[in-house]
Amino acid sequence: MSAQITELIFLQQMADRFNIPVPEFITPPCSSKNLTDALSRWGGKGMVKPDVLTGKRGKAGAIKIIHNSREALAGMQKISSTPVGEKLPRAAYVVQHIPKKYEIYTAITYNSKFLTPSITVSLSGGVDVESIPQKDIITIPVDIYRGLDAYQASGILEKLKYPSKYISQFARALVSYWDMFISTGMKLCEINPWIITPQGKPVACDFKAVFDEANFKFQNLKLDIPEYPEDISEFEEEMNEWQASSHQGQAHVSDIGGSAILPILFGGGASTIITETLMEYGGDPIFLSDFGGNPPYERMYKTVQICFKHHLKDASLLLILGGKANNTLIDVTFKAIADALTDYAKEHSSLSCMVVIGRGGPHLAKGIFVMKKSLEALNLPHVIFGPDTPVSLVAEYAARLTI
Amino acid sequence: MRAKTLHDLLKKGDRIAVSNITGREAGGVSITSQKYSPNIIGGWALGKGGEKIAVSDRSSIPVFSDFGSLLKKTSKNKYPNKAVVYSPPQAVYGDVKEIINCGEKFIETIFIITEHVSIEVTSKIHSLALEANVDVIGCNTLGVINTMDHVRVGAVGGDNPEESFKKGTVSIISNSGNMVNTMSSYLLSAGLGTSFGISTGKDALILTPLLDFLKLAEKDENTKLIVLYIEPGGLYEFEAIESLKKIGYIKPIVVYVTGKLLERKNLSLGHAGAVIEGNNTSASAKMRMFDEYFEQNSFDPKKHYKAEDLKRGIRITALHHLPQAAQFIYQMNGWNRDYEKYTPLRLNPWCINLGKRAKKLSSDCVLSHGNIPQPYRSQLEDLERSTLGATVTRTDMRNRSHASYSDGHKVGIYGQSLTELMEKHSFIESIILYWAGGFPKHEFETKLVEMSLTASLTNGPGTISAQGAKLSTSAGNNPNTAMISTLACIGTVHGGNGRKATEFLIKIFRDIDFDDPYEFDRRSIDIQELALKRAKEFMRKKLSAKDAGIDYERIPCIGHPVFRGEDINYDPREKSIYNYLKGIGKTNIFLEFYHLLVHSLKAVGATRNVFAVNLDAAIACIWLGICWNYLKTSKITIQRVLDIPFLSFALGRAAGGAGEFLDHQDYGSPMDMRIPVSECKTANKD
Missing domain, CATH: 3.40.50.720 (NAD(P)-binding Rossmann-like Domain)
Incomplete structure (x- = not known):
């Protein structure tokens, strides 16, 4: 999963650095006096917001207007413990209320049509972008080398008929916005809304960003990204850590709530097809997995060891399935799986699941031979297919075995 | 482009x-x-x-x-x-x-x-x-393959591109590299080959968009049908379809769109990216767009289509419907398949063992053994034949060893501390541990190895290996060089026959059920019968070979060149080992077989007298005895078991070479091994 941040981290760690105007804010622990002082500076009005990794906070009723410290403290306590959607906030904080003349929507992201970054702007901000009519939105490509300059930014605003007397100030803010995007290795950055004050000052009033962890700029940024309460399982968490520990081979899993089939699947494409077919035909896969990428023995062993530790006990069928590999060495991966299975069986005497295997690729015969010998030694009922049986047919068969 | x-x-x-x-x-x-x-x-x-x-x-x-x-x-x-x-x-x-x-x-x-x-x-x-x-x-990207020109870049087709990619008339364009391969194999099951297999890459930005590939494929004269494998994300399909409609694209397309499952997952903030690009990036949207373009619902294998129904192509919902959908399109266009012979897709289990579980399954789930296609069938049969013992996966061993360890403080062999080995075990036991990966099951096996090492020390100064040490000493070399010279003078002919004997014995005994070569059931294993059968077989082969005027394969390690000429012959070193075992009331099944074999060979007329069982055979039998259970339980490789008898002989003989060095150094004259010119003869060519 890509690294993501929301408004609070932006306020705390990024806005100043990139000279982007933002509202004042206060985070807990905060005293009554601090809040009272702040509110008097802010004209007696503020907002309590949850720091949560999801959008649509306003829609969910998770933003509360406050006028005094008592309301602020009570609001923070309530909002910090109330889930937004299905996500629990990490904390709640208070931000200055900004009087608004306009609310502007902006996003910078990489665009698959232009194959470059693009900036999207609409004067109808403050609401979900889906609800803004297409005619009110402008998206233009940004040259990856030259970046967004103030003239280009003002050109967009002119097209949108943004009041000309305020253009200069906002165009400069948009250039800072671009500078932040491109110098931090972001994939996506949405500011919605920019509130334009009656004096024409733009203030970034909500924020979300996704970073590209493959970009060295993000790695060098050394942001202190907090851990958000995640609704991921221990299994996903352990596998995520293991996946992040090396680039050798993939180790992606995602719980999908099933209970019958433990799927060790190879290849991003094949694994989705297999899981979709399993579900289509009434199978009950425990998770979605993608373990391709020619993992070395040790990598594969630990990957399946984690799967077995969390789920083999409950599974009625172990499905080891992938298409015809181009690079992944089948003997290496199968030996690792067979060894992990054998080691698991040594520790847990009651291993009785069925095993269905389908695979093709380099060193296939040796891989199948190793797997067959191990399954025979473990006395596990098994069916092994080669690449001449389609993965989707094998998945359909595996689903039928568990119904 | x-x-x-x-x-x-x-x-x-x-x-x-x-x-x-x-x-x-x-x-x-x-x-x-x-x-x-x-x-x-x-x-x-x-x-x-x-x-x-x-x-x-x-x-x-x-x-x-x-x-x-x-x-x-x-x-x-x-x-x-x-x-x-x-x-x-x-x-x-x-x-x-x-x-x-x-x-x-x-x-x-x-x-x-x-x-x-x-x-x-x-x-x-x-x-x-x-x-x-x-x-x-x-x-x-995984790369591209042009099957018609027999060229590829990248890894499309894996280590055997010929297997999936045969010349044909379908171009595959896929976001997944693996699926290029898989889909080309599926198409072969409909008698359709591939003209191009293209992996577009699957990152967020695909630098050659789908529309460009489709335009190139339209102009490719070999391509009749285009097969697409599409994943969620990006506007590539939206852009392509909008354009195809405008330009009146002429080639039919079969498409599989995956990833609908992912829409059920909460994508959190990543969703914003999709929203900004519009509503045309999800799997569902792409499915809808293609169905609209094709003016057809997704492919139903039971439906009867008319030619005009599939003019633009169709979307399939199960990947194994690809051959059938492609076939329909070919039939309706009046195109011939690329290949007349093809095998339709089916569940074809290569290995199946459902055991007692079969009784609990519905009958349609209990499959019978399928046919393993070549070359996999031969490869698996070879593995079955050759892989008695452990099947290992090769890996980088530069800084690793299973045999020894050292953490800077403790040193050991296979988990046994070296100091403990020194204090509680003998040198011979430690060697057995180092070579076989475990201690011998029986104490007397240590004595047998010691006897074999002693027997290997020397067979007199005239043996080639002793001569090696003497030659090196005579030239003024150091002790280690003399030992190396000894080792350099042993080989497959001198000392290496133990390997052949081990191979010979494994071939005979691999399918016989016993775990301990010293404690086997004599009622169920008739060694005499085995020996006689082998002798008759040898005799038959020998006679056939003589009739045909060709050479025949000898039985290894019998008929020593020195110990011959008697009615019944013995290699005294082997006899000593054999007698030791008799003395302690033990029988080594392999050595016993050898003794019965030499008698059976005489009995069936294959030899004129009873040949000696050579020392090499005894060494092989001793070590195979130690290794047998490790081999049967797949703890060690067959390769290791074949090499150990030779190593055992080499170890003994290297020590013998050291003895010759010490002697020759003390008493020999420099250069005394040189043959005087007067004794050298010019060999004439016959």
């Missing part, structure tokens, strides 16, 4: 240069590619300039330190026109920039195989390439 047809992307005669060619993946893939189509003119890798990548039956691939050096050493008319980038993610931008800067005039296409390239770099590469009019496939 610079390319006008798919053929321009990759064709016969292209000259390919590969970055980071010595990398783990690039090296292996390049060797297979070069065997399939020798189109790689060279590669480069930092610090590896001057190396060569060997390719069997082909000329090796030269490696340069960078792309510029590759060009300097290449004549202009042989400059590469395609580049394949396998560099690590951080180096991709630099490499692509260098390729474009140095090769702008002659590089037509760059294939970027590397995964995990940042989206910013990908976008910059697009900008650079666009300006230089260079086509880029990727990033994160």
